[in-house]
Amino acid sequence: MDKRAEAADAVSHVFDGATVMIGGFGGSGAPIELIHALIDHGVKGLTVINNNAGNGHVGLAALIEQGQVDKLICSFPRSADPRVFTDRYLAGQIELELVPQGTLTERIRAGGAGIPAFYTPTGYGTDLAEGKPTAEFDGRMYVQERWLKADFAMIKAELADAHGNLTYRMAARNFNPIMATAATTTIVQATRMVELGAIDPEHIITPGIFINHVIEVPRPAQEEELNRAGAVYP
Template sequence: MIDKIARSVADAMSGIQDGSTVLIGGFGTAGIPLELIEGLIEQGAKDLTVVNNNAGNGETGLAALLKAGRVRKIICSFPRQVDSQIFDGLYRSGKLELELVPQGNLAERIRAAGAGIGAFFCPTGYGTELAKGRETREIDGKHYVLEYPIYGDVALVKAETGDRWGNLNYRMAARNFGPVMAMASKKTIATVHEIVELGALDPESIVTPGVFVKHVVKVDRIATEAGGFKKAA
């Protein structure tokens, strides 16, 4: 019997190796799998390459992972913002490597990994510092830059609903990078707020099929407030 429901975050996070590439879903603070990031910190894997939309907010979530010294390199689109002090300090001191990727390119590079595409040409970034030293090509009078897929050893995503086969649905903007990251990784771990019986999810509404998911962990819904996070009443 297929049952991908993990007993705890710690159980789901076991086996993540030092040096892994970890794809972490989320757009800003929407859809960040906070419990899984906290579990990764407790699990202890280090020398990680992390792929995310940004480089962390405040002192929680991805910022806490950076602060713990577990990340060697980050690949993202928006590393700096008003509350990115953890990233700023590490990057300026030479303790963190950055690969800056335009957001559309980031999503497509991850999608390409899941789709089995070896490489692709994209016009974004042509003629800028981002294309320096990269292969370019003119196609039908337009200039393109060669981009390569981003594969993950592990993907950490936040979903809304799942079942024991690992089928997932998402809530609104929390969906963001989750589906493509799940397809691009060898091992996907997802949190959900509700686990339903098999057949309860309309097959036409399933966003991430269970074939792309290794573990599902049920977590309490949380609410943001000043000073951090708490369990919702």
């Protein structure tokens, strides 16, 4: 088994109107090179699931700026430079589903774990729970939330082997391991490919069963550094 692939080939399966989870929290853990490959691929009408809504004119912001995203599901669509999303949102050109961060996380986790719905205290009695079923458990009120699944997940890892076993780097882990579980096809960019057996099995964070394609991207770009340099993609 060898899941190694080229970025352009891996993202070429993404179709118009697909739902795509993109890992990262701000720029930390964002698979910038995969997102840029998706821009080059040129698909439209995407629903994107990410914690944020992009920053500057690279990565997710560039994907939105190219008009490829119709809907965003996120918790915090603000950043140092959120103009790309903000302008489109205020002009009614992109739909936003705002989800509390822990609920977004758990909906993805549930999607990956085969749990169609769950109850959480988060959001009870607020505008973000409007219209959702509620129930009392042990004297406290909870909101029913549904799983989130995607056609594709694009994530970033540190080490990968040919089976797709992964480790992550520091706080760049964030949403990446859970998104890996919740998509039909998961594409990972890893900073370094290693031989099978080179990652101690005790240290594997994402087992390869969740991964379909592995792309090695040495020295990956950091969104923060690209933005400080005023980068624009394409």
